[in-house]
Amino acid sequence: MKHILVIHTGGTISMEADTENNTVNIGDTNPLTKGLEDLRKLARLTVKEPLHKPSPHITINDMLELKRLIESECASGDIDGVVITHGTDTMEETAFFLDLTLDTDTPVIMTGAMRSINETGSDGLYNILSAIRTAVYEKSIGKGLLVVFNDEIHTAREVTKVHTTNAAAFQSVVTGPIGTITNGSVTFHYDPLPELKIKVNKITKRVGLIKAYAGMDSSILYTLSELKYDGVVIEALGQGNLPPDAVDGVDKLLSNGIPVVLVSRCLKGSVQDTYGYPGGGKQLKELGVIFCTGLNGQKARLKLLAALMQTNEIQKLKDEYFSA
Numbered sequence: 001m002k003h004i005l006v007i008h009t010g011g012t013i014s015m016e017a018d019t020e021n022n023t024v025n026i027g028d029t030n031p032l033t034k035g036l037e038d039l040r041k042l043a044r045l046t047v048k049e050p051l052h053k054p055s056p057h058i059t060i061n062d063m064l065e066l067k068r069l070i071e072s073e074c075a076s077g078d079i080d081g082v083v084i085t086h087g088t089d090t091m092e093e094t095a096f097f098l099d100l101t102l103d104t105d106t107p108v109i110m111t112g113a114m115r116s117i118n119e120t121g122s123d124g125l126y127n128i129l130s131a132i133r134t135a136v137y138e139k140s141i142g143k144g145l146l147v148v149f150n151d152e153i154h155t156a157r158e159v160t161k162v163h164t165t166n167a168a169a170f171q172s173v174v175t176g177p178i179g180t181i182t183n184g185s186v187t188f189h190y191d192p193l194p195e196l197k198i199k200v201n202k203i204t205k206r207v208g209l210i211k212a213y214a215g216m217d218s219s220i221l222y223t224l225s226e227l228k229y230d231g232v233v234i235e236a237l238g239q240g241n242l243p244p245d246a247v248d249g250v251d252k253l254l255s256n257g258i259p260v261v262l263v264s265r266c267l268k269g270s271v272q273d274t275y276g277y278p279g280g281g282k283q284l285k286e287l288g289v290i291f292c293t294g295l296n297g298q299k300a301r302l303k304l305l306a307a308l309m310q311t312n313e314i315q316k317l318k319d320e321y322f323s324a
């Protein structure tokens with residue numbers, strides 16, 4: 001029998017509905033720590049609970065703590081796979097951060113739930129079951145961090161939360177799921193792209209994330225510059241454009257040595273220096289903005305945060321961390 005480390009961190013999967021007050025709450029204890037008995041038929045389980053939080057409370061230090069825990073537990077060579085339960089709101093961020101910074105071939109699977117443990121149709125235990133099935137499956141080795149949810153398997157790079165309440169809350173919008181689970185059998189459909197790894201033990205930088213909008217000016221960008229943020233990610237318009245009045249703010253950040261990474265607020269497609277009008281991608285690229293295709297804003301922010309622990313030279317960031 002394979003040995004799976006189950007790490008609980010909190011989220012709706014560990015919450016209970018209070019039907020009188022119509023709220024969902026995190027209690028003193030995590031009901032999941034007792035509810036895994038049936039799943040022990042699938043694998044030998046060791047259960048740890050380093051955190052018991054709703055996922056909007058998860059911090060970058062929590063992500064680092066999880067990374068350290070996984071590394072130290074896997075160092076013995078006795079762990080065949082890891083399953084992490086996590087709230088869904090920031091699941092893609094913890095998943096991406098761990099994928100970026102963990103250097104292991106051991107399958108690490110993340111899951112959660114949209115309905116709390118005592119609600120009718122609760123999806124928590126079912127998703128854990130699917131996650132354990134994926135963790136023990138031989139072909140999950142070397143695929144990076146995977147998110148298992150509602151019978152689908154997603155890579156950390158592609159997955160995003162697309163629905164606030166539906167049990168099918170996660171999608172790999174560009175590629176579709178990397179795998180599916182049918183009648184308890186795991187099938188993979190393609191191999192993931194190799195993900196860059198960044199070695200970090202601590203994060204001491206501050207990176208802001210803002211979304212561009214029609215009529216945006218430079219005020220927020222000036223503020224981030226005055227507050228001496230270490231980096232800024234902008235979810236730009238379309239192919240990588242900004243309103244003309246926002247350009248001076250970008251210029252201010254860059255001339256203060258603060259890297260600016262640009263992703264698109266569109267769900268699909270790449271960012272490119274196509275448009276030559278004021279605020280267009282061509283002007284932004286010439287100013288020194290780093291273009292990043294394939295990551296949404298929250299993931300590009302984490303990548304910049306980790307990369308800034310290696311270098312704050314804009315050219316190096318561009319060449320070594322954001323060239324693909």
Ligand SMILES: NC(=O)C[C@H](N)C(=O)O
Pocket residue numbers: 010011012013053054055056086087088089090112113114115
């Ligand atoms: N479904 C969930 O887990 C949502 C919850 N707000 C959380 O992220 O902790």
